[in-house]
Amino acid sequence: MKTILKKAASFIMTVLLVTLFVFIAFDLIPGDAATNRLGINATPEALERLREEMGLTKPFFVRYFSWLASFFFGDMGISYSYGVSVRSMLASKLPITVTLTVMSFIMIVILSIPIGLYTSKYEDRAASKAVDILGQITMSIPPFFLGILITYVFGMIFKVFTPGGFVSYDINFGKFLGYLVFPSIAIALPKAAMSTKLLKSSILSERKLDYVRTAYSRGNSTMDVLYKHVLKNAIIPVITFLGMTLADIVAGSLVIEQVFSIPGYGRLLISSIANRDYPVVQAIIAIIAMIVIIINTLVDTTYKVLDPRLRGS
Amino acid sequence: MLEVTDLNIEIEDSLIPETVVYDFDITISPGEIVGIVGESGSGKSMSALAIAGLLSRKDMKKKGSIMFEDVELLSVERSHLRKIQGNDISVVFQEPMTSLNPVKKIGWQVEEALRIHSSLSDEELRNAAISMLRDVEISEPEAAYDKYPHELSGGMRQRVMIAAALICDPKLLIADEPTTALDVTIQAQIIELLKKINREKGTAILFISHDLSLVRTLCSRVIVMNKGRVVESGPVDEIFDSPKEEYTKHLIEAIPRFTKIAGRFDTKDAKPILKVENVSARYKKITGYFVPGSRGRQVVKDVSFDMYEGEILGLVGESGCGKTTLGKTILGMLDDTEGSVVHYSKMPQMIFQDPYGSLNPTKTIGRILEEPLRIKGGYSKEARYEKAKDMLSRVGLDESYLSRRPSALSGGQRQRVCIALALIMDPKLIVADEPVSALDVTVQDQVIKLLIKLNKELGIAILFISHDLKVVYELCSRIIVMKDGKIVEQGTDEEVFSNPKDPYTKQLLSSAGYGI
Incomplete structure (x- = not known):
């Protein structure tokens, strides 16, 4: 029983760390999803509005934890490029x-x-x-x-x-x-x-x-x-x-x-x-x-x- | 029953064929116990393995004759040989841990020969195995049947090996150093067991050992071997009491036997070099990376003693008693320890048991010896070389060894290098952990004399850790006896040997044959 609990704990910790690292990586690399969607000729206002809409302006940890919470319940979000649920795509x-x-x-x-x-x-x-x-x-x-x-x-x-x-x-x-x-x-x-x-x-x-x-x-x-x-x-x-x-x-x-x-x-x-x-x-x-x-x-x-x-x- | 004449074994290794056994002869009658005695490399195990039909490597050439009841084992078909192996001729090997298959149950391994050589049902096999386990005095044989080798102690494992070898009621049992890897109290029990088997079942035994005193207690006839040749053979008492050959005399002299070699040491007016107070030690156990690991088993429990400048202090106990852990704790090699260890000298050093494993095989001796100086720094290349050369000459090896690698050295020479390595930092205290256990008896004798010389000339104090009471008696004026992590008795040699208070000390002494 104790070993199962220990295994489960290290399982959860590993998934948390891996996803956190991916989040950080995407935060650091240049370019963002809004620009990608609207193209480089989009007006700054339009980009700002889209970012707002996609939740990209929220603080890093808020975004991470809200993603984590929904992932935990099986909701993986909506694909930016295809507009369909990630879950059904996968x-x-x-x-x-x-x-x-x-x-x-x-x-x-x-x-x-x-x-x-x-x-x-x-x-x-x-x-x-x-x-x-x-x-x-x-x-x-x-x-x-x-x-x-x-x-x-x-x-x-x-x-x-x-x-x-x-x-x-x-x-x-x-x-x-x-x-x-x-x-x-x-x-x-x-x-x-x-x-x-x-x-x-x-x-x-x-x-x-x-x-x-x-x-x-x-x-x-x-x-x-x-x-x-x-x-x-x-x-x-x-x-x-x-x-x-x-x-x-x-x-x-x-x-x-x-x-x-x-x-x-x-x-x-x-x-x-x-x-x-x-x-x-x-x-x-x-x-x-x-x-x-x-x-x-x-x-x-x-x-x-x-x-x-x-x-x- | 068995008649071996002019057996020669040649290994066609590399370019030069090497003969490892020359003109070996032996006869064994039913019910007899015959011993072969010799040091490592004497060819005693090779001869025994040849008799058991276990030298089948292509590069080994065997000449001569091994007749076992009208069958010439050297030329018989392999399928016929297999019918004899395990059935008529059975073997018990030295190391019961590695000689049993680690992933198979005890019962399966004990039954194995019977399963191969008979057509009994599983139920009958099981009954035979359990009754055999009972015969070799394993308590709760039914429980042992379903266990794995690692779940048993060394002595129990060797009993299992013996049970497995005897399951088909063989005519000849070959026992190749069956007690060497065991503690002294267990050793005595296994010898008794072999005697009982011989008496009750009439099994003939070929007993191979480097330990002459064991051979004397067990065998009626003995063959002394050296460098592949039979030196001398005859009835045991004759060989021991009036050996004719020089080598036999030498071998018998080298047996440690409760005689003092080192001078007496008086603790009066002696300055302390080490104070150990209420020391406990645990091994660290690491589990998982995100969850905290549990603490390891406590191996040393509340140990206190003093040691003095220039003293050789004996630390005695059987395997698993915590003596090595205590040695490591004193030198600060473990993390999870309690209590206090106070050193009154600088740079205490350690000598380890296995000179084969403790020298890096890829480095030259010179490089190995200079390493501590390099780490400490402040020595020129010449100074390091000089120092290494000096230390080698102290242990009786010349300059030419500096450029050799460990593989080119014998066990005794390697242990000398290990001692030189311990000396290079000019320590006043050395912890020697079973420094002679892995060595042949004649080499053992030389290394002990070397340690005594260093103690006398350089005034180095030695904490001598050993399971061998005879060697400890030779060296030490004060002795500590450990059991299950605790000190059960400590005192002068007279107190401990002549007047032991603890029952465990008494048991150790009687197993080692003290006073007999």
Whole structure:
């Protein structure tokens, strides 16, 4: 109970700090929403009136806390640029970003764990060495470039999908998933390569530990030692990495969304920053911060499931 | 039952193949207890692991013969070897914490060999494991069954290791330094347990140890090894009472045995160097970043004592009693402390237990030694070099060591460097935390003599923290005994050793074999 309260307290504090920093940042950078809306030729009177209307003239903390209070009750305000409620804008885009994140995360897991096991088990085989080299290359390609490459090869040459095209999930869910496959690959491959390498080195260093020798002394086969003893220990650092990766995908999918023209959170965030559309930016950043903290909490819980030493006091 | 002849083990590491075991022979009959004794690097563990079939690395070449009941273990198929491992031949390792899988339950690990070698149901496995846990004298075996290794004490863990090794009722139990990582009172209990198992189940035991006195109490025959070769072998009493080889004599002489080496120290007219009054200490516990962390467990509770210039004061206790924490508190290395520590000297220093972990492996010895001078400032490059060279010669190492790195040094040499490092600020007080525990018995002897020499020549007072009563007896005229963070007894060696008042002190003394 106490731990849950503590977790909740640090959750709220983190969200408060993150949103406060964003507020401060927008207060400091030049340019304002009123000028943006009316254009640079607008009269000072018109600008002043609009600022008044948008509540921009109120003191900083008043604005922050009134935003915070309404956010707390689910009201994220009205978009300056589109004049619609931020909540409805985000609601339609949430499934897209979440699907993209989940798909790429699943790809990372199903690629890296079997390959990591294989390469650590058959360290000396040519296939393992080939995987190592391939992984090294994949790791060094930035996702956006991989995205461009994939678009060129699969979109333009093989015509597996239409570059720039997109089908919304409420129109045809199957096609929607199809359009997200290649963006997911672009996100997943470099991360999968890192995760594979991490799992392999983790298994190799676990295998040197004393308990592995004990396991052999009981009459276990190499396979049993790997699956019954080593894997559960070796996977722990990989979980840390996967947790960070998941947070990274959530916060970093904007580049890939841009490359593949996917109308998710990322693209919306970029255009809203350009338009000084504070309510939208605020909401997106607050949501991303919350998702990241939730993921971290999940990772901590997974640790405790895997490693009994971390349970209890 | 077991017959090893002309066993040679060669490691094909890097370019030069290195032979680690030469022409090793051993025979063990059913029900016999045989000991292998030697210092680190003597090849004793290698030989034992080869017998257990655990040296399967590709770069290890084994020649000779290991016959176990008509099976040649060196050439047998791996699948056949696996049927023997854990079933007929079982192993108990040195470090029960790292040798048990940290993420598996005790019950699962105890059952493991039986699960592999039989087709019993889960229920039968559980019953067998619980009765085995009871046999190794674990209280509440049902509760222990569902626990994890970290939830048990070191002694309990080693009992679990033994239970796991015995679950299939093996013919041969190989015990590789099974008590080295344990406290002295626990050590005695484990030895008793091994004796009982041998008596009741008729299990033959191959007991590997660096501790000659343990081998003497347990084994009927002993093999002495040095640098990969068998030096001498025969019945235990014969080897101990009339050793033929020079090395064996040397080894037996080096055993600490309740004899005074250091001169007596008289506290009359002595000036104080340290006054510790009502000191308590806690470890800091950090949780969350926005919520306040809770305070750590109290490890030192209301401790008071005095220390005098030029004295070697012994601080004795088992692991977890708070002796290291007290040492750190005295040197101001902990934050959450109460009470007062008054120093009458400047720059007190500390020597740590593990000379392998306490020297930065990427720096040269010269660089490491000069560091305190660099931090203090005001020394020229030449002055620093001279000083480092001086300190090395004080601990018996020459100038050439300055350019080497820790990895090129043996354990004993490293501990000498650590001592030189403590000396470089010309301290009058050194806190030495188990400075010889990680060292071989002959090296241990040398380091103790070095500490005595430094105490005599430079008049340095040493707070000697140790779990080993024999070593403390050799060095100290006054002794403090700690248990659960408190001082249970303090006084002169005569008071504490000859006339102990506290039952815990008595227990420690009898486990260490004092007066026997």
